[in-house]
Amino acid sequence: MTAPAQMPPPPPAPGYASPIPVVRTHLGHALASEWTKIKSVRSTVWTLVLMFVITVGIGLLFAVALASDDYVGWPLLAGGFFGVMLGQLCIMTLGVLVISSEYGTGMMRTTLTACPHRGRVLMAKTVVFFSLAFVMTLVATTLTSLIHSSLLGDQDIPHYAAQDPYMEGSIENGELVATAGHWMGATVGASLYVSLLGVLGLALGALLRHSAGAITTLIGLVMLPLIAAMFMVGESMETVREKLIEYSLLNGLASLYRLPMEGDDTATGWPLLGMLAGITVAALIGAYARLTSTDA
Known part of the structure; x- marks a missing residue:
């Protein structure tokens, strides 16, 4: 008897081909992901709205109160400082909570699984948050x-006011004015200051990985020098206090x-803003080192 003919093996089943094209990821994808996350969280909207209301609302109250006086003795835009001083707390808190x-919640494991490049994740969070906070x-x-400017620009300026170092460049032809430098400091400079504080909070959040601890540490960095100076009495502590x-x-x-x-009465604040930028960069370097050397 002859052996039965061997049947050819069946052809291999075709593999699954995803309709989604496979692309090489880059920083733009991480930025889009972080933007989607930050805008979809309800606390982001409420925190930014609260910051806006506090900054503008307190600034308006100060402007209305100062408008009733004949002469305040402050630069034209100086009253806006008090609203920003309180509104910055919202940006500081939000910066910590971003990371x-x-x-x-454990969401960081998902984030790092989707984007294993940890430095890219930190950079994307920093860029998105800084841009949003600054704007x-x-x-x-x-x-x-x-x-x-609209409420205080028509104040009556006494003759002796021109000798006040605080008012340097703020009086022109007997009128209270704000120079380009004043406008730049009160708008762009103040916005950079607040945004950098928020990024510093983000870096502390990455370092400590605990919301309450990072927020407390950041507030301490802002307030502790002034609080400590208040209790330094006596001539021996005067230099340290100053x-x-x-x-x-x-x-x-x-x-x-x-x-x-304290210090020079004509100080513009830009050197101290540079100091804050240096501290923030150092904190971000530390956050990057922690993020890349330890598990999420």
């Missing part, structure tokens, strides 16, 4: 400055509005 909330703060500070106030972060913001708390 620490993902650690708290929103710039709108708020510009509106506040316009309010002060330096703590002069190089405090709040003095940097006040100097941008031409209201320095």
Whole structure:
């Protein structure tokens, strides 16, 4: 008998081909992802709205109160400092929550699975948050400055006011004015200051991975030098007290509005803003090192 003929093996089943094209990911994808996350969280909207209301609202109240006086003795846009001083707390808190909330919920594991390049994740979060914070703060500070300019620009200026170092460049032909430098400090400078504080909070959130701890640490960095200076009495502590106030972060913001708390009466605040930028960059480098050397 002859052996039965061998049947040919069946052809292999075709593999699954995804209709979604496979592309090489880049920073743009990470930026789009972070933008989607930050705009879809309800707390982001409420925090930014609260910052705007506090900054503009307190600025308006100060402008209305100062408009009733014949002469205030402050630069034209200086009253906006008090609204920004309180409104910055919202940006500081939001900066921490942008990254620490993902650690708290475990979402960071998903984020790093989708984008294994951890440095890219940190850069995307920083760029998106800084851009959003800067734009929103710039709108708020510009509106506040316009309010002060319209309500206080027609004040009667006494003759002795020209000798006041605080008023250097603020009086022209007997009228209270704001130079281009004043406008730049009260709008762009103040917005950079607040946005950098928010990014510093983001870096602290990445370092500590705990929302309450990072927020407390950031507020301490802002307020502790001034609080410590208040309790340094006596001549032996005078030099330390003056330096703590002069190089405090709040003095940097006040100097941008031409209201320095200590040091040169004509300080513009830009050098202290540069110091804040350096501190923020150092914190981001530390956050990158922590993010790339430890598990999420």
